[in-house]
Amino acid sequence: MARITAGIASSHVPAIGAALDNGKSGEPYWKPIFDGYAHAKEWIAKEKPDVCIVVYNDHASTFSLDIIPTFAIGCADEFGIADEGWGPRPIPKVKGHPELAWHIAQSAVQDEFDMTIVNRLDVDHGLTVPLSLMFGQPEEWPCPIIPVCVNVVVYPVPTGNRCYMLGKAIRKAVESFDKDLKIVIFGTGGMSHQLQGKRAGLINQEFDKHFLDNLTKDPIALTKIPHLEYLVESGSEGIEMVMWLIMRGALNDEIDETHRFYHVPASNCAVGHIILENRR
Amino acid sequence: MGISNPYDDIPGTFVFDVERARRGYHLNMFCMSLMKPENREEFKADQRATLDKWPMTEAQKQVILDRDWNGMLEQGGNIYFTAKIAATDGLSFQQIAAMMSGVPQPVYAKMMLDGGRPVEGNRSKSEWENNG
Numbered sequence A: 001m002a003r004i005t006a007g008i009a010s011s012h013v014p015a016i017g018a019a020l021d022n023g024k025s026g027e028p029y030w031k032p033i034f035d036g037y038a039h040a041k042e043w044i045a046k047e048k049p050d051v052c053i054v055v056y057n058d059h060a061s062t063f064s065l066d067i068i069p070t071f072a073i074g075c076a077d078e079f080g081i082a083d084e085g086w087g088p089r090p091i092p093k094v095k096g097h098p099e100l101a102w103h104i105a106q107s108a109v110q111d112e113f114d115m116t117i118v119n120r121l122d123v124d125h126g127l128t129v130p131l132s133l134m135f136g137q138p139e140e141w142p143c144p145i146i147p148v149c150v151n152v153v154v155y156p157v158p159t160g161n162r163c164y165m166l167g168k169a170i171r172k173a174v175e176s177f178d179k180d181l182k183i184v185i186f187g188t189g190g191m192s193h194q195l196q197g198k199r200a201g202l203i204n205q206e207f208d209k210h211f212l213d214n215l216t217k218d219p220i221a222l223t224k225i226p227h228l229e230y231l232v233e234s235g236s237e238g239i240e241m242v243m244w245l246i247m248r249g250a251l252n253d254e255i256d257e258t259h260r261f262y263h264v265p266a267s268n269c270a271v272g273h274i275i276l277e278n279r280r
Numbered sequence B: 001m002g003i004s005n006p007y008d009d010i011p012g013t014f015v016f017d018v019e020r021a022r023r024g025y026h027l028n029m030f031c032m033s034l035m036k037p038e039n040r041e042e043f044k045a046d047q048r049a050t051l052d053k054w055p056m057t058e059a060q061k062q063v064i065l066d067r068d069w070n071g072m073l074e075q076g077g078n079i080y081f082t083a084k085i086a087a088t089d090g091l092s093f094q095q096i097a098a099m100m101s102g103v104p105q106p107v108y109a110k111m112m113l114d115g116g117r118p119v120e121g122n123r124s125k126s127e128w129e130n131n132g
Helices: A014-021 A031-036 A038-047 A098-110 A125-135 A160-175 A205-217 A219-223 A227-234 A238-249 B018-023 B025-033 B037-045 B047-052 B058-065 B069-074 B079-089 B093-101 B105-113 B125-130
Strands: A003-010 A051-056 A071-074 A078-081 A116-118 A145-150 A182-188 A255-266 A269-278
Touching: A003 A038, A003 A125, A003 A160, A003 A238, A014 A125, A014 B093, A031 A038, A031 A255, A031 A269, A038 A125, A038 A182, A038 A255, A038 A269, A051 A125, A051 A238, A071 A098, A098 A145, A098 A160, A125 A145, A125 A182, A145 A238, A160 A182, A160 A219, A160 A238, A182 A238, A205 A219, A205 A227, A205 A238, A205 A255, A205 A269, A219 A238, A227 A238, A255 B105, B018 B025, B025 B058, B025 B079, B037 B047, B037 B079, B047 B058, B058 B069, B069 B079, B069 B093, B079 B093, B093 B105
Parallel strands: A003 A182, A051 A145, A051 A182, A071 A116
Antiparallel strands: A003 A269, A071 A145, A255 A269
């Protein structure tokens, strides 16, 4: 049976990807961020997941305002790298795991989560920046990736509780897959940030720290945070943190936080990163 | 006009709600067209003529021509879409964030290095009014 062993949360700031791609990761502005992921890179190289499920959001790259799926799952063999206006990032294409992805789609829909099944998907910085932070700059990504794409751009966006429950449905799906696979799930985005309007640049370290603490201590409390509170307290784009709750929902109730990193700023953003492991 | 949604009281923030998504459909889809290099070239060559091909309101076209980044959001634009105009102009996300917040980019960058804009004093419109 397939099983989820751990969850990773990570911000997905596009400028971090650009810094790496342009050879700036050693510069004083960027070095603390890459150093903050050094442990996680070692950890995942030892963990050797067979598949990673990466929960992220598209930023008007594949999905425009024509079609806006609340929850989508990438079921293709391969996913292209989106051109976000500066040319596609110079990184390997992302290979999928269609057999497991289709299985998750089927199980989740039967479990009353009506996922949109996507076979043509160019992945943007939301997915690729966490891959770069965790795996560096390899010729090929070390394992297949299943993208789970969440609408957190166009309201109405899903509630934190709905995301948490989807995580549970994903776990159930994985555990009913009849192959011995070790899986790590990523929740990406956040932490506090606001990219727009006169209030751009908002950061709330207290909110972020509380959120990081409660991922282990009291995730149910996090599922009750209303959209308005994210908007007011963590900036208009802080709502991305609901995606971390999908990752959290896919783990055991009792987990161990084995690593944490928090840094301000990366461009307009607070960077948060955590490793949560199921007890074995 | 009274406050119709609780989030309307957040100062300096345009929540991309159903009303804005509906009004801004064509504006945002125009921005989406700038993902193709040939469309970026066409727009740069004749901005007015390019915009006239889209069923936008005159006000929407004008805020784009004026590069009024907050105005675009007010007219139903979404930041991830309007950022494609910024990319076409060769501007970074942080540069337009500085423009939207009304300060020069180095001032904005310094604010971020110092920990960002605090939430204290920035939660409601009344706090902004009281602080002038």
